[in-house]
Amino acid sequence: MNRPVPPFRDVLTLLGQLNYTWTNTESLLIHLIAGLAGVDKETATIVFLTLNTTRARVDLVERLAKMARTPSPVRRDVLEVTRKMMAEAKLRNKYNHCIYSFDDTGDNVSTLLMRVSESGDSLRYGKMDAIDADEIANITRSISRLAQTNREIWALARRHGFPL
Incomplete structure (x- = not known):
């Protein structure tokens, strides 16, 4: 079934939601740092912001x-x-480290990956991927998984008595 792809401004809104959900979830690592390191939330915040x-x-959270x-x-x-969080990192990183291409109507949105890939004696760069209906669904699912992970981190912090 051919589902319509939303216009570029709607894609940007969705990517903004992905970025917000990621950043909000990542900030919860502060509570994990505090609980695992046995420090107060303010100290954990300074450590978080220093990294x-x-x-x-x-890495710090996992090592602790x-x-x-x-x-x-x-x-x-x-x-x-x-x-679970890092399983979503590849998609989030893709959309935070690319430029976007679209036609004059705001349709046919694509990403242009801004990364150099070396293979033997050659270079590749500028890989293009269309943001089609399947990719929109993938982004939407990632946002849902991140929101679920966010709730799990809150529950974990409460369950184990970490500073909130």
Whole structure:
């Protein structure tokens, strides 16, 4: 079935929702840092803001969870939510590190990936992907999964008594 693709402004709105949902969920790592490191929320916030990439923040949370002193149920819960979060990172990163192409009517939206790929003695760059109805559905599902992960992090923090 051919589903219509929304105009570019609607795609941008959806991507804004993806980015907001991601950023809001990533900020909850502050509570995990506080609980796992045994510090207050203000200290955890400073640590979070000092680490300037998602990967560094998640690495810290996962390493704290893997410490011998972390109870198994806490470790399992934390590693599960960070795994779910990072499963969405590829899509989020794709749309945050590309430029967009569309025709003069705002239709036929595509991404142009701004990354160089080296293979042997050649370079490739500027991979184009259409944002079609299937991709819109993929983005929408990712937003839903991130929102669910957000709720799981809140529940985990409450269940294990982490600073809120």
